[in-house]
Every structure is written in structure tokens, then in C-alpha cells.
């Protein structure tokens with residue numbers, strides 16, 4: 001049988017355990033929740049595609065040094081920075097489509113770097129060495145039907161690329177079955193809910209100065225004119241429905 005003293009000692013020990021317990025339990029509960037969250041909501045991670053050709057492959061339209069800096073520094077930085085933003089801000093979107101459809105809710109860092117990550121992956125794919133020339137098949141038919149001729153399409157696309165003041169992109173998109181030409185500022189793209197130009201991108205041209213300044217300096221018009229020789233029409237065709 002316990003003495004009164006033993007009873008008090010036991011009660012005090014129990015109280016100490018009870019006092020100590022809540023923080024421990026809270027800590028455990030917290031990390032369990034975080035672990036469960038990490039498992040049930042895999043966060044989106046952007047990555048750089050492997051460049052489908054070497055840095056020299058698009059010469060003379062795009063010089064090797066520009067390609068190397070553009071891919072290994074500019075593009076790599078956008079990818080790193082958007083992933084940092086996703087982690088730091090706890091952005092829970094699980095697909096690129098969902099991420100861009102909710103751009104209006106994102107921070108400037110997430111929006112700009114997310115756009116930069118996606119746009120460049122797209123840009124590398126819609127170019128290839130020995131590309132260019134007029135497209136064939138359904139792309140040719142669609143361009144002719146919408147713009148009158150391939151030459152007229154090129155004129156309108158080049159005008160969009162020239163007319164973008166400062167940094168941005170020119171695009172050919174398909175929106176509800178219709179082809180449209182337009183441009184976006186900064187690293188915005190037509191998948192973003194905040195974009196005036198919307199649709200499925202078929203073709204894109206980066207008109208940031210970092211894309212052409214080493215070779216062309218202020219002559220954006222010459223960069224655009226030469227860029228037609230590396231367009232990969234097969235990629236545009238894949239995306240045209």
C-alpha cells in the first residue's frame with residue numbers, strides 16, 4: 001500500500017510527464033502532418049530539358065556562345081528560381097498547366113521564373129539544325145487558311161516579334177481551333193490566366209536581348225529573319241489539333 005508521500009511523488013511525476021507531453025506530441029503531430037502532406041501532395045518541380053542539339057548546331061542563325069549562355073545560365077536560373085519559389089511559398093499545384101492557369105495567384109518570382117522555365121523548354125524544341133523552309137501538310141494548310149500564305153504568316157509573326165517593346169516572346173497559338181499570332185511581355189506565356197494572348201503554343205520566338213545581342217546587337221530584325229532557318233515545323237505539327 002502506498003504511503004501518502006509515495007502517492008504525492010507519483011502524482012508529481014505524472015504531472016511532469018503530462019506537462020512535458022504536449023510539446024513532444026505537438027512536435028510529433030507536426031512532422032507527421034508535414035510528412036503526410038509531402039506524400040499526398042507531390043509539389044511541382046520544373047526541370048530543364050536536355051538540349052536536343054549542341055550549342056553550335058543552330059549556327060549561323062544563333063551563335064554557339066549565345067546558345068551556351070542562354071541554356072546553361074539564363075534558362076538554368078529560371079528553373080532554379082521557380083523551384084525555390086515553389087518550396088519557399090508552399091505552392092501546391094501539381095502540374096505546369098495548373099500552375100499557369102493560376103498565375104494570377106502567384107508571386108512575381110514564381111510567375112516570372114515559371115514562365116522562363118517553361119518558355120525556354122518550349123523554345124529549344126521548336127528549333128532544330130537544318131530546320132526552316134515552308135512547313136508541309138496540316139501546318140501549311142492551317143497557315144494558308146488563316147493568314148493567306150506562308151509569306152503573309154511570316155510577315156505578321158515578325159511584326160509581333162518586332163513590335164514587342166522590351167523583353168518578351170512572339171507566339172503562334174491555337175485557340176479554340178483558330179490560329180493566332182501575338183506576343184507576351186517578360187516571361188509570360190499564353191497558358192497563363194493573366195495573358196491577353198491565350199491558346200496552345202505551336203511556335204515561340206524569344207525576343208529578349210539575351211537571345212540575340214552578342215551576334216546581332218540592336219538588330220532584332222536580322223535575328224528574326226535568320227531564325228526562320230532553324231524552325232522545327234514537326235514540333236508545331238505535333239501540337240496542332
Ligand code: MN
Nearest residue numbers: 074206208211
Ligand atoms: Mn531567353
